[in-house]
Amino acid sequence: MTLKxxxxxxxxxxxxxxxxxxxxxxxxxxxxxxxxxxxxxxSDGNEFQEDVYIQRSLSFFKGLYSTAILEHHGKTVINSYKxxxxxxxxxLTTLALVxxxxxxxxxFVAFSEEAALKAVxxxxxxxxxxxxxGSWGRLVAILNDPSSAKAIVESRAYLHPIxxxxxxxEFVKRPPRDIRSxxxxxxxxxxxxxxxxxxxxxxxxxxxxxxxxxxxTDELEDLSLxxxxxxGGGVLGVDIMEGGNGLIVHEVNHVxxxxxxxxxxxxNIPGLIVEYARELAKR
Amino acid sequence: xxxxxxCPECLAQFEVPDDVIVGEIVECPDCGAELEVYEVGENxxxxxxxxxxxxxxxx
Numbered sequence: 001m002t003l004k005x006x007x008x009x010x011x012x013x014x015x016x017x018x019x020x021x022x023x024x025x026x027x028x029x030x031x032x033x034x035x036x037x038x039x040x041x042x043s044d045g046n047e048f049q050e051d052v053y054i055q056r057s058l059s060f061f062k063g064l065y066s067t068a069i070l071e072h073h074g075k076t077v078i079n080s081y082k083x084x085x086x087x088x089x090x091x092l093t094t095l096a097l098v099x100x101x102x103x104x105x106x107x108f109v110a111f112s113e114e115a116a117l118k119a120v121x122x123x124x125x126x127x128x129x130x131x132x133x134g135s136w137g138r139l140v141a142i143l144n145d146p147s148s149a150k151a152i153v154e155s156r157a158y159l160h161p162i163x164x165x166x167x168x169x170e171f172v173k174r175p176p177r178d179i180r181s182x183x184x185x186x187x188x189x190x191x192x193x194x195x196x197x198x199x200x201x202x203x204x205x206x207x208x209x210x211x212x213x214x215x216x217t218d219e220l221e222d223l224s225l226x227x228x229x230x231x232g233g234g235v236l237g238v239d240i241m242e243g244g245n246g247l248i249v250h251e252v253n254h255v256x257x258x259x260x261x262x263x264x265x266x267x268n269i270p271g272l273i274v275e276y277a278r279e280l281a282k283r
Numbered sequence: 284x285x286x287x288x289x290c291p292e293c294l295a296q297f298e299v300p301d302d303v304i305v306g307e308i309v310e311c312p313d314c315g316a317e318l319e320v321y322e323v324g325e326n327x328x329x330x331x332x333x334x335x336x337x338x339x340x341x342x
Binding site for chain 2: 017
C-alpha cells in the first residue's frame, strides 16, 4: 500500500519542496498542506487521511497547535508536540538539557527588571539576554556593562509580557562560530560550522552567518544524540558552541532549516528525513 | 510554458514555474519585490506582496 505523507507548512521554501520531491521519488503519496488555508476540526479527526506528517510551519505557534490537533487524532507528526513545545521555549530546553546532563551555558531566569539586573551581576559581564520564544537571533542582546544592561532590560517593558520573563545566560568564550548538527532519529546525519559575519557576534545564517562543513567527531555525535533525546527526539538541529572545556549545547531547533547546509554537505538531508518518516509510519 | 502573473508593486507581467504552489515566494524580475503565491487554480496564479517576517517565525 502506498504510504501517504502530509507536509504541513505556511511558507513553501526550498526545504518543503525538496521534501516533497524526495518523498515522491521514493513512491510516497504527498499532500502539501498549507496550514494558513486549513480549517482544522478539533472534535472530529476524519479529515486527516495521511499516515504520517512532517511539520514545517515557520510560525511557531501555528505549527505547535496544528501538531497538537493531529496528535490528538492519533496521527504521527515529525516532530511531536512534546519535542516542539520544548524546543520552541528556551527555558524548557535548558531544563531538559540540564536534567539529562547535557552541558549547557549557565542560565538564570528573572521576572522583573530589578531581578534581571541582579542576575546579570551574578553572572558577570558580558551576559546574554534572550527571549524565551524566538529564532534567528531576534531580540537576542549582549549585555556588556551595567548601563547597557539597564537600558536593554528596561526596553523590554514596552514589548509583549513574555519579554519580561528575562532569560539570562553566561557569555561563553568561543571562536566566532558555532556548530549546527542535524539529528534524524538516532543518527547524526550532518554537521556544519556557522561562522559569524564580520562585525557580528551572532552566527545565525539568517543574519549572514557563513556555512562550512564540520566533521562529525565522536564527541559531537554523542552530545548531539544526547541533546536530541533530552528534548524528546525527532528531526532536530542542535546548536553547539566550542567552549574552553569542551562542547556546550545552547539550543535545539525542531523545524531546522537546511537549505544552506544542503549546499555544502554530501548527505541528502531531505531524503533522509523522508526515510525517517517512512520508518516511523511503519512502526 | 509557465503561468503569467502581474506584480502588484510595479505591474510588470512575468512567468512563474508550472509547479508553483501556494505559499511559495517568487521575485518580480522587474522591481525585485518578494511576492507570495496565495492561489493556484482555474483562475491562474495569484500573488501578493509577501510578509517580511513575523514575530514567532523561526526554526
